[in-house]
Amino acid sequence: MNTFTCQCANTLHFANSKCVSCGLMLGFIPDEAKLSAFTTNQYGNLQASCNGKLYRKCKNYADHDVCNWMVSYDDNHEYCISCRLNEVIPNLADSDNLTLWFRLEQAKRRLLYNVITLGLPIEGKSPNNPTGLGFAFLQDELEDQYGNELTVKNFVTTGHASGLITININEADHSSRIEMREKMGERYRTLVGHFRHESGHYYWDRLIAHSDKINEFRRLFGDERLSYVDSMREYYKHGPSNNWQNVWISAYASMHPWEDWAETWAHYLHMIDTLETANDFDFSVAGNKIANPIPSSEIHDQVYIASSFTHLFDNWCQLTKALNGLNRSMGLDDAYPFVISITALDKLRFVHEVISNKDY
Template identity: 55%
Template structure:
């Protein structure tokens, strides 16, 4: 993630809606893909200091302060690209749901930013039946027969189906997410991680399902035609495959080829986004500045020894070693508690080539 600069010289960040130095309103320009401070003219239009163009707030920015994205003034849209993808929002009459919805949308905007930077197609279900949409749902509770204790009547399962990504609202609550992480014996569980993983299922349909590379996918990840429900039950009854550390990026990836792909896809997005941030801050390790993989002139060739992929892996290895060491010094868990084995590198390379070919 990049940082930006207000016209007053103050640093602006992706989540800002106000410059804390000069008090100018701030928004993300959806057409330019940058954060900009703005001046509001006599007509109430937002004039971006970045390019002098006129914008309007996304309706979720203007009405609820859930968003911080701006739309070109002449656009007929009332919602920004990211908010328009949301099909179902939480019940805002309930305490804390506005805050939890904000966290959901913030993570989704982060995802959409990265997908745009990679040049991946983002088409909403309003435009195409096979498009993408999001539902943010919460478990349905019921009151016990005796007493006032609430129990779960229906549990919302985070997942993807035919372009619809559903995420349980409790994933936006830190304590509940940590509780699930312990229950599922996971070393890493984040809100942005859910968005990246579930987007992988959607992009498998877009990039792999009917493509010439399906055979190569099956060689690397396995045959996705094996019964998913049986694989799921086996995973939760017996645990991950014994050899998963040698061929998968995570234990859960060994459950089914679709999950292997989605986990690897999520890690690819972790890598490119975090390395962009490191590059933006001028991070240099071993006398070499870490490269930004989200720029057009990032080195690439169409050979197996793809220079851009080698750079990506080498820089990621250096950076995560540093991040884990820093976290350890602070008494925190590893920022990246994974080891990328050789088989997973092949899978990441497969995704890298698919993305670079777009």
């Protein structure tokens, strides 16, 4: 994730909506992947300082302040390209849900920033594209029991189906998410991680399922035609394979090839975003500058793609060693509690190749 610069030269961060130095309104311009300051011209229109073009606030920015993305002035949509993907938003009659929705939108926009900078396709649902990308933010259905006690009647399962990514809004509640992480025996569980994982299922459908990459996928990840229901039942009954650390990026990845792909995809996006942030801050480890990890959009040579992943992973090993050391100095858990096996590394390399080839 890059930082940005206000017209007053103050450093801006992706989630900012106002410059704390000069007070100007800020907005993210998706087609340029830039956060810009805005001024009002003589006609009352918002003009970006970065390019001089006119924009409008996304409706969710103007009405609810849960977004900071902009819509081009000549675009007929009321919503930005992030918010127009929403199929269902939380019930705002519950005042607590506005805060949870804000966090959900922040995590979603961070995912979409990754998608935009990597040049991946984003196509919403439409009559001609019923399996396009969409989001539904739902909450568990509660019911009264014994007069004054609420119990869960229907649980919302975070997941993906035919392009629709469903997120249980409890994942945006920090205490609920931590409780679930401990219950599941996980060392790592984040809101943006859910978005990245579920997007992996969507992009498997887009980039792998009907492509010439399917045989290579099956060689690395296994045959996805195995019963998902049976695999899930087996996983939750007996837990992950005993040797999962030697084969998979996480315990959950061992459940089924689809989950292996989604976990690996999410992990790759974690790496890309963190390395881009380190590069933006001019971070060096032992004198070695962390390079920008975003694959070139102009070079598709296989030698370049292979070498770029090797460089990316070398940088990642250096950076995470430093991050974990810093966290331990503060008495915190490791920022990166993973060990990548050779087999998992080959899968990450495959994700890198799929994204870098850009033949979609």
